[in-house]
């Protein structure tokens with residue numbers, strides 16, 4: 187009798203032994219645990235299904251509005267203009283989606299070697315805030331930074347910028363007008379179970395927050411709390427997944443604390459020296 191945990195998948199191969207004339211015939215039984223392989227296959231096919239679905243939506247919009255224009259809507263200038271704007275926006279979305287999918291696939295297959303160099307964190311955070319400044323100003327969102335003086339770390343600056351800008355943009359996106367997005371950077375020790383010094387970056391917003399049940403899943407590819415809202419704000423649902431991979435490439439960790447209506451806090455911890 188063979189006992190095995192039920193959630194695992196076993197492949198059983200029976201290989202007949204060719205017996206010599208006066209010997210026992212036998213069967214060689216080879217058990218192969220293929221659970222991990224199957225899980226990977228399932229994740230891959232789910233990803234392909236998700237990608238196809240995500241790409242189909244903007245393509246259907248472009249096609250539909252172009253068809254309506256061709257069928258006569260072109261004659262009404264106002265209608266034509268608004269349809270063309272939709273076609274333009276959806277093409278942009280497609281572009282962003284394809285860019286993010288390629289980026290994620292490059293990162294996941296580790297085809298991007300990181301270029302480590304010393305980064306002066308105060309200057310770095312100022313630059314990141316400059317990038318999102320106009321986005322925040324449109325919604326009268328106040329940006330605030332608190333970075334300990336003279337903090338440096340070893341990082342791939344472009345990738346680190348991608349992490350910060352993604353989290354800052356989300357903070358701005360999911361915070362109503364007049365809110366606040368704050369970045370705090372400090373040196374800490376020990377909480378990653380390492381003796382090495384580390385840097386903790388905290389990005390806090392006063393926005394809508396994330397329901398408890400969604401918290402464990404928001405770093406998954408294409409996972410959104412509110413699909414319609416994410417779409418209308420131009421989101422691809424891949425940002426946090428890319429962020430998590432980039433943090434891990436820096437040997438760091440990322441976690442989130444959030445409460446609906448109270449805002450969200452993303453905490454990244456990274457080793458100072460790679």
Ligand code: ADP
Nearest residue numbers: 356357360410411412416421422423424425426
């Ligand atoms: P998206 O492109 O949809 O923003 P992300 O991967 O960046 O995708 O984020 C996944 C989901 O997590 C978002 O759709 C949103 O529901 C939620 N989320 C991310 N950041 C925040 C935040 N700062 N406040 C509230 N919800 C957030």
